[in-house]
Amino acid sequence: MKHKLKMILRQVWARFLYHTGLHILLGKLMPQRLTILTSHCVTHKTNAFLPQDMKIEGRRLEALLDSFGKHYDWVSVGDGWSRLQSAQGRSMVALSMDDGYHDNLEALLPLLQKRGLSATVYLESRPLDGQSLNWTHKFFWLLARMDHKQLVERYLAHSQDPLAKQRLAEVLAAGGDLNYTLKKVLKYEADQADVEASLTAAFVEAGGDEPALCRELYLSWDDAKALHAGGVELGGHTVHHWVLSGLDAAGQQQEVSGGQQRLATQLEASRSFAYPFGRHWDWNQDSSDAVRSAGFATAATTHAGTNTRSTDPMRLSRWMIDDNTPMHLMATELCGGFELLRKFGLDLSE
Ligand SMILES: [Zn+2]
Secondary structure: OOOHHHHHHHHHHHHHEEEHHHHHHHHHHOOEEEEEEEEEEOOHHHHHOOOOOHHHHHHHHHHHHHHOOOOOOOOOOOHHHHHHHHOOOOOOEEEEEEOOEHHHHHHHHHHHHHHOOOEEEEEEHHHHHOOOHHHHHHHHHHHOOOHHHHHHHHHHHHHHOHHHHHHHHHHHHHHHHHHHHHHHHHHHHHHHHHHHHHHHHHHHHHOOHHHHHHHHHEEOOOHHHHHOOOOOOOEEEOOOOEEEEEOHHHHHHHHHHHHHHHHHHHHOOOOEEOOOOOOOHHOHHHHHHHHHOOOOOOEEOOOOEEEEOOOOOOOOEOEEEOOOOOOOHHHHOOOHHHHHHHHHHOOOOO
C-alpha cells in the first residue's frame, strides 16, 4: 500500500511539474546537478535478440537529446563530474551506454555527431579482446530460440552444480515470472564457472557461434577507437562483467584494474567507471577501493537519482531508461524535482 501511494504521488508530482512547465523554472532554481540517463543499446539489427529494456529506439533518443538539450547541457560523465566540482555552467544531463555494443558506433554515434554531443560508453573489456561473451548473452540468445522451460532443461543437462540444479528445479515447479527468478538464481546463487560452462554448452548445442556473435554484438577495439575519435568518452566496466560483490578483494582488483589496463593500452586510462549490474548489492567497499586504486575518479550505480557536488563519487546515481520511460518522470528528475522532495524527507525517485 505504501509503495502504491508512493507511485501515485510520484506520477502526480511529475505530471504537475511537466505539464505546467514549472520543471523549467525549478531546473534553473535548484543547485547545479548532473543527471545520468543510461541504457545499453540503440535498437539495431545487431541487438535484435536482446530484451527491450536494454534498448532505446533511435528516434526516441533523438527526441530526448533535443528536448532536454534546450534546458541542460549534454555532457559525458567525466566532463560532467569535473564541471560539478568547478560549479560552472548550467545543470547537466549525461547519456551513458553500458557494456560496449556494436550499435553504439553505428546507431548512437551518428545521432551524437549530428548534434555535436558527447556520451559515455562503459566497456567490458573481454568481448573486445577475446571473442568471448558473458553468459547473459547466451541466455538471451537461447531465449530467442526456446522458452524458459526448455532452457532450464538444457541447462540441467549440462550443469554439474547440485545447488543450482536443485534451485532451478524448484523455480520451474513454482512457475511465476521465470525470467526474473532464473536470472536471479544464475546471477547470485549458482557457481559462476558452472553457469558459464553450462550455458556455453547449451548455446553450442543450439548452433551458437560465440566469436561470430561476439563480433556482431560487440564493438572491436578499432570500433571503440572510432567512437572515442568521434568525441565519446570510454569508461571502465571490468573485464568479465561479473558481480563484483561475489569476488574477494584481490579478484575485484583484477577485474577493475584489468579493464583499466586494457583501456590504457588501447587508448588511454579512463576516469569513469560503472559497476557491473550496478545495484547496491552488486558491489561493496572492496569494489570502490579497487576503483579508486585503478585511477578512476567516479563509479556509477544503477540507482536512479541526480548528482550534485556533494554526491559520493564512488556511488553516482544513474537512471536506467528504455522506450517506456515516461518523459514527465525524466523531466522531473532532471529539473531536481525529486531531489527537492528528498530534502523534505520524501524519496519518490525510484
Ligand atoms: Zn553492464
